[in-house]
Amino acid sequence: xxxPQELIEAIIDHADRDSVRNFALTAHRFVPVCRRILFYNARxxxxxxxxxxxxxxxxxxxxxxKVSPQIAQFIRGVRIDVDTTPSPGFEKLLSVCMTHITSPHxxxxxxxxRSWDSFAPELADALTSMIRRPTLRAxxxxxxxxxxxxxxxxxxxxxxxxxxxxxxxxxxxASSLMTSKPIQLRYLEYSPTSTRPPLSIVPTPFRDSxxxxxxxxxxxxxxxxxxxxxxxxxATLLTDCGASxxxxxxxxxxxxxxxxxxxxxxxxxxxxxxxxxxxxxxxxLLASIATLKTLNPSSRSTxxxxxxxxxxxxxxxxxxxxxxxxxxxxxxxxxFKDRDPLGTxxxxxxSSWDGSTEDLYLEFTNKLPKCQGAGILVRSVxxx
Numbered sequence: 001x002x003x004p005q006e007l008i009e010a011i012i013d014h015a016d017r018d019s020v021r022n023f024a025l026t027a028h029r030f031v032p033v034c035r036r037i038l039f040y041n042a043r044x045x046x047x048x049x050x051x052x053x054x055x056x057x058x059x060x061x062x063x064x065x066k067v068s069p070q071i072a073q074f075i076r077g078v079r080i081d082v083d084t085t086p087s088p089g090f091e092k093l094l095s096v097c098m099t100h101i102t103s104p105h106x107x108x109x110x111x112x113x114r115s116w117d118s119f120a121p122e123l124a125d126a127l128t129s130m131i132r133r134p135t136l137r138a139x140x141x142x143x144x145x146x147x148x149x150x151x152x153x154x155x156x157x158x159x160x161x162x163x164x165x166x167x168x169x170x171x172x173x174a175s176s177l178m179t180s181k182p183i184q185l186r187y188l189e190y191s192p193t194s195t196r197p198p199l200s201i202v203p204t205p206f207r208d209s210x211x212x213x214x215x216x217x218x219x220x221x222x223x224x225x226x227x228x229x230x231x232x233x234x235a236t237l238l239t240d241c242g243a244s245x246x247x248x249x250x251x252x253x254x255x256x257x258x259x260x261x262x263x264x265x266x267x268x269x270x271x272x273x274x275x276x277x278x279x280x281x282x283x284x285l286l287a288s289i290a291t292l293k294t295l296n297p298s299s300r301s302t303x304x305x306x307x308x309x310x311x312x313x314x315x316x317x318x319x320x321x322x323x324x325x326x327x328x329x330x331x332x333x334x335x336f337k338d339r340d341p342l343g344t345x346x347x348x349x350x351s352s353w354d355g356s357t358e359d360l361y362l363e364f365t366n367k368l369p370k371c372q373g374a375g376i377l378v379r380s381v382x383x384x
Contacts, residue, residue: 009033039074044097045081046090054083054090058097065100072100078130079108082119091120098126103135108161111144116168138187141165145193159187160215166193167213182216189224192231205233207240217241226270228252255290261299268307285310285324289331300335306345308332325367333370345376 012023012033024034047056065072078101083090107130116124128148131139138159141147146168190206207217220241225231229252238245242260250256251270258264269288288308295303336345349364365372 005029012037035071036074039071041077041079042075042101043079043081044094045079046083046087054087055093058090058093062093062097062100065097069100073103075101076104077106077108078104079110080127081110082112082114082123084112084114086114086118086120088120091123095120095122095126098123098130101130102133104130104133105135106138106140106159107131107136108140108142109144110142111147113143113164114145116144116146116148157183158185160185161189163189163191164193167209183214184216184219186219187222188217188220190231191226205236206231207233207237219244221245222247224249226251228256229254250291253284253287255287256294258291258294258299259296261295263302264295264299265302265304267303267305268309270309271311285328289328292331292335295335303336304344306336307348308346309348309350311350322367329368329370332368332376333374336376337374347371347377 008030012020012030015023017038020034020037023030024038042061044058044061046054078098080094080098082094109127111119119127130136134156136157139157140161140163142161142163142165144164145166147165148168192206210217217237217240221244223237223241223245225234228234228250231252235257238256238258239260243262245261246263247266248258248261248264249268249270258267269291271284271288332345347364347368349360368376371377
């Protein structure tokens, strides 16, 4: 039976990769849609980790481009990993492969804790060109020091991940620091490099540093920050995006004022509590309790999902005082007892405790009786 092309494409779209490969071998009419699926994402990395020649993966893709140059136009997502040590030959070959990819929507680059100056010039130029592509919407930069400011100043990025990245603008004229059109982010995930800000020249607050790079937070919808104790200026950042932010994830040990948030729907606090050598080691939990108390009534009415992810060592469980648990129990009860009935407030626990998962679950539910009575549940427990 001769099926319409639209129906065939819908079927292929829902098939696994092996089935898509088989579809491509059955008829010419299937080849374009199969190529679009098979080459939608490309990962470029050194293959020495698998015992192969370092260039094998990249060379295979280049060979495909030589036979069928049009395949490169199907690639929308690119993940690029470099070797831990400088490899000029591999990096030059990698840059040649990257120049074929002209319409990426998403780029992820992992510098493996290397400085920008350590990369081959050809690779640096190719990555710069790729991030400036007008089609680019999402960019993930991880573990690189001295990333040049000029790379980010011409892009139309909406979603940005910065994981242990420090930008450099030391050679950029002051008059060109601000872009003519600010980059309006919708999603931002940031993990700092120790106490260093994203701009390496001065210890500028995070929000100010990002604004100097040309980013606008007024339309931000989702924000995830880790090690918040090393990120100054969070309060100002939340004020900037308070009217638009819908999802917030925080991991750290400092109290943060959430009162500017008026449309927040999803809130997650990740809390790690290590062996309590002193009373101050309860600080992460106490800071999270204080943070929750800053939620204003209007933001509580828009909340749909609240998650506390608490990671405890066995010693933490044994030495935690009842006052701390009572404070958490009462705070959650008062804040969320009148929440939207369609919403959920849950606690996810992970622990190194030697007891069984069932015993661990009972241990914590017994410590939070008011929450359990109000339907604020310990949703899951996992061993670490």
